[in-house]
Amino acid sequence: MTASTVLLIVLIIQVEALVGLLVLQGHGALGAHRAHRRAPAVDSAQEIVLRSVFEGRVLPDTVPRLRRLPPSVRTRLLGELGTDLTGGDRELLAQIADSAGVLRRARKNLRNPDWRVRLTGLDVLAALEIRHRRSHRFLSDPAPAVRAAAAQWVSDTEPHPDSLAAVADLLNDPHPTVRFAARVAVISAGQRAADLLLDCGQGPTCPSPTTLLSLAVPGPGFTALALSVADDPDPRARRAAAAVLGQDESPEAVAGLGRMLDSPDATVRRAAVRALGGSGRSTDVRTLARLAKNDPDGLVRESCLRALPELGTAGRLALEALAAQTVEDTAAQGTDGSTGTRHG
Amino acid sequence: MDDGLLREMLVVVNEIVLVYFVLVNLAQGTLVVCGGLEARDGMTEARGRRWLARSSNLLPSLSVLVPAHNEGLAIVEMVTATLAVHYNRLEVVVVNDGSTDDTMERLIREFSLEPLLRPDALRIPTRPVREVYGSHQYPGLIVVDKENGGKADALNAGLVRAVGDLICAVDADTVLDPDALVRLALPLAQDEQVLAAGGVIRVVNGCRVRFGRVVERLSPQGLLARLQEIEYARAFLFGRLGWNRLGDNVIISGAFGVFRRDAVVAAGGYRESTVGEDMELVLRLRRRAYEAEQAHRVVFVPDPIAWTEVPSTLRTLGRQRSRWHRGLAEVIRMHWRVIGRPRYGLMGLVVMPYYLLIELLAPVVEALGLVFLGVALYLQALAVPFALLLALSAYGFALVLGLMALVLEDLFDRHDSRLRDRTARLLSALVEQLGYRQLTVWWRLRGLAQFARGRTTWGEQTRLGSLAADPSRNAPSWARTDTAPAAPAARRAPGANTTGTTR
Numbered sequence: 047m048t049a050s051t052v053l054l055i056v057l058i059i060q061v062e063a064l065v066g067l068l069v070l071q072g073h074g075a076l077g078a079h080r081a082h083r084r085a086p087a088v089d090s091a092q093e094i095v096l097r098s099v100f101e102g103r104v105l106p107d108t109v110p111r112l113r114r115l116p117p118s119v120r121t122r123l124l125g126e127l128g129t130d131l132t133g134g135d136r137e138l139l140a141q142i143a144d145s146a147g148v149l150r151r152a153r154k155n156l157r158n159p160d161w162r163v164r165l166t167g168l169d170v171l172a173a174l175e176i177r178h179r180r181s182h183r184f185l186s187d188p189a190p191a192v193r194a195a196a197a198q199w200v201s202d203t204e205p206h207p208d209s210l211a212a213v214a215d216l217l218n219d220p221h222p223t224v225r226f227a228a229r230v231a232v233i234s235a236g237q238r239a240a241d242l243l244l245d246c247g248q249g250p251t252c253p254s255p256t257t258l259l260s261l262a263v264p265g266p267g268f269t270a271l272a273l274s275v276a277d278d279p280d281p282r283a284r285r286a287a288a289a290v291l292g293q294d295e296s297p298e299a300v301a302g303l304g305r306m307l308d309s310p311d312a313t314v315r316r317a318a319v320r321a322l323g324g325s326g327r328s329t330d331v332r333t334l335a336r337l338a339k340n341d342p343d344g345l346v347r348e349s350c351l352r353a354l355p356e357l358g359t360a361g362r363l364a365l366e367a368l369a370a371q372t373v374e375d376t377a378a379q380g381t382d383g384s385t386g387t388r389h390g
Numbered sequence: 391m392d393d394g395l396l397r398e399m400l401v402v403v404n405e406i407v408l409v410y411f412v413l414v415n416l417a418q419g420t421l422v423v424c425g426g427l428e429a430r431d432g433m434t435e436a437r438g439r440r441w442l443a444r445s446s447n448l449l450p451s452l453s454v455l456v457p458a459h460n461e462g463l464a465i466v467e468m469v470t471a472t473l474a475v476h477y478n479r480l481e482v483v484v485v486n487d488g489s490t491d492d493t494m495e496r497l498i499r500e501f502s503l504e505p506l507l508r509p510d511a512l513r514i515p516t517r518p519v520r521e522v523y524g525s526h527q528y529p530g531l532i533v534v535d536k537e538n539g540g541k542a543d544a545l546n547a548g549l550v551r552a553v554g555d556l557i558c559a560v561d562a563d564t565v566l567d568p569d570a571l572v573r574l575a576l577p578l579a580q581d582e583q584v585l586a587a588g589g590v591i592r593v594v595n596g597c598r599v600r601f602g603r604v605v606e607r608l609s610p611q612g613l614l615a616r617l618q619e620i621e622y623a624r625a626f627l628f629g630r631l632g633w634n635r636l637g638d639n640v641i642i643s644g645a646f647g648v649f650r651r652d653a654v655v656a657a658g659g660y661r662e663s664t665v666g667e668d669m670e671l672v673l674r675l676r677r678r679a680y681e682a683e684q685a686h687r688v689v690f691v692p693d694p695i696a697w698t699e700v701p702s703t704l705r706t707l708g709r710q711r712s713r714w715h716r717g718l719a720e721v722i723r724m725h726w727r728v729i730g731r732p733r734y735g736l737m738g739l740v741v742m743p744y745y746l747l748i749e750l751l752a753p754v755v756e757a758l759g760l761v762f763l764g765v766a767l768y769l770q771a772l773a774v775p776f777a778l779l780l781a782l783s784a785y786g787f788a789l790v791l792g793l794m795a796l797v798l799e800d801l802f803d804r805h806d807s808r809l810r811d812r813t814a815r816l817l818s819a820l821v822e823q824l825g826y827r828q829l830t831v832w833w834r835l836r837g838l839a840q841f842a843r844g845r846t847t848w849g850e851q852t853r854l855g856s857l858a859a860d861p862s863r864n865a866p867s868w869a870r871t872d873t874a875p876a877a878p879a880a881r882r883a884p885g886a887n888t889t890g891t892t893r
Contacts, residue, residue: 049405050779053408053776071816165434191435226580350511351510369509
């Protein structure tokens with residue numbers, strides 16, 4: 047094959063691609079133009095929907111105005127409004143969505159083989175907190191984005207133990223987004239959900255102690271769990287435990303944090319320092335001041351310096367003393383003072 | 391020289407250029423396809439993340455670092471708008487890097503700053519710090535006043551005084567979308583292996599901005615800004631998205647990127663010896679991770695958007711492009727040992743060779759190709775139809791890339807754009823190859839020459855520094871418009887400038 051033939055083939059492919067892209071651009075431009083022309087109708091529909099919500103009844107022209115919009119536009123509009131509303135307002139919006147055919151379309155989308163379409167349907171149902179008899183099925187959807195959205199949907203619409211246990215299963219999901227969404231869902235379901243998970247025990251389907259502690263929920267059960275992993279060889283478990291112990295003022299929790307300050311792992315020491323700082327107990331000032339001077343790890347020393355002002359007047363005084371000493375040391379070493387801070 | 395030998399040499403050079411051209415086509419074509427696939431999935435996923443709004447307590451604390459050198463015209467509006475971005479545990483650390491204008495005075499006055507005790511224990515050397523300030527009215531604001539030392543030095547000064555688990559470096563002329571930081575921090579919150587994440591940067595010139603937010607996306611008035619708009623879309627929406635799909639990213643823009651602070655501190659902070667400090671930092675973080683055999687990722691997230699002003703004159707644009715290319719050359723020199731070594735995975739075997747052969751050397755090959763093509767045609771060593779085919783293919787491919795970028799941008803556009811603006815963008819993509827591309831080749835060659843001469847300075851910063859008789863002409867467009875700070879009333883400083891009109 048000669049060079050000219052290669053170039054000719056490249057050129058033909060390019061021309062085809064260009065034609066395709068120009069068509070797409072034209073399509074996009076047309077869409078933008080339509081959206082521009084449609085904007086007043088969208089604003090008007092949004093206004094009447096919000097007025098209906100404000101007045102607590104569906105105003106006569108609401109559904110016809112919504113129906114004048116293309117289905118995708120009205121779906122998105124109601125989904126976005128649903129996110130900002132709560133309680134009775136959201137219920138009224140769901141009623142409007144039902145009358146405008148948005149819910150029917152969303153339910154139909156849930157059956158679509160394309161995950162992107164399923165997600166669109168699930169998204170609006172979740173925003174309006176609409177129950178669905180097979181919502182659990184989406185917790186095991188092959189698409190991570192669908193599982194993640196389903197976690198919040200299920201925990202909002204079915205806050206009973208079985209559902210929450212199903213959502214909690216996702217805390218062990220292989221996909222990080224799904225695990226994170228499950229954490230958000232469990233935490234937003236409240237203390238009861240967390241306690242339910244705590245009662246789960248050590249079964250194979252139960253979340254691990256590290257996962258449970260990562261929810262950072264306070265309470266005696268969680269403190270006990272945190273203390274049980276305070277000497278765990280996995281630093282992640284100990285870091286998570288420190289965050290929980292920091293929220294508890296019991297002597298056991300304080301003692302547990304104290305042990306963590308001696309951990310050979312700097313990330314664990316840092317987590318413990320932060321937890322002590324967050325506790326606001328002035329009794330910890332001396333310990334933190336000592337670490338701020340002597341800890342071999344810069345980030346631990348820094349965490350102590352940041353935590354001290356949180357511990358009241360004693361902490362602030364200790365910080366000033368440390369800062370003054372730093373300036374003196376710097377001057378004694380004859381450096382340019384680049385790492386120190388002059389303060390007023 | 392023997393005429394026959396010269397002709398043969400020309401033919402060989404042209405064949406090399408042709409092979410290079412096909413390689414570039416293949417590499418960038420692959421990135422385009424991967425970027426397109428990633429864009430399609432990414433956009434749907436982003437729309438389905440309503441649960442993100444409830445995740446604010448689970449997101450790590452974040453410090454936005456704003457290095458500022460002579461940014462007095464717009465710094466107050468920028469800081470106020472950044473403080474109002476949706477993020478639960480947010481801190482804004484402004485580093486006044488030895489400004490010679492009134493940047494520091496304006497900050498002190500507008501935010502009622504007072505000296506603050508914030509010693510640093512990290513021992514990352516920076517130029518001397520004069521004072522650290524805080525504000526009672528704005529508890530999330532820290533201002534570090536230091537002697538001039540360059541952008542990397544300013545970032546290091548901010549880094550050691552920040553308290554966030556994450557840091558986000560933004561330029562002082564950057565406007566963030568309200569949920570940009572939440573979306574950008576998400577990958578780091580949900581996966582400990584993610585070291586850094588970058589978002590999309592778009593051109594703010596011409597856009598309508600209210601309360602420090604872009605409320606309407608309008609195309610810039612000048613052709614130069616419109617051409618840069620296409621370049622930005624191309625770089626972000628399939629360059630980086632494409633690498634995302636392939637599983638490797640080495641560039642996080644210095645104007646909008648989030649890093650794990652402890653990883654940056656452990657790596658020694660930003661390096662001052664290069665003007666490509668953003669890419670250098672990412673490479674260093676990744677090298678360390680590879681050498682420690684630690685699983686890690688650097689990701690590009692397509693939906694968080696930051697807006698930045700681009701140069702509106704050829705002179706400033708030329709300087710910027712030369713600097714960028716010099717930065718790329720410096721970074722590749724610093725990390726050349728990575729290239730071709732399997733120990734560094736895809737980064738060593740594919741990404742870095744790509745940056746060396748296709749990004750760094752492209753202007754050299756393109757310039758050589760143009761010169762030799764001309765000479766070969768003159769000496770009739772090359773058939774005219776072949777030369778035409780080559781030129782057409784090169785133009786056609788660049789056009790495909792430009793249009794593809796616009797199509798991808800459509801997918802992500804959350805701001806309505808007018809038909810007139812879209813037409814203007816399309817026409818700009820069509821004419822981009824006629825003159826502008828050759829200019830960028832020249833600027834990049836100049837950057838390589840500066841690198842060869844060992845130049846290390848940033849050069850004059852004319853975006854805001856060179857004040858003309860009418861200062862508002864030099865202010866970023868977002869600061870010139872009816873920008874009223876969107877700070878909550880309770881936190882607004884008494885007497886704060888809420889008109890947003892800069893002087």
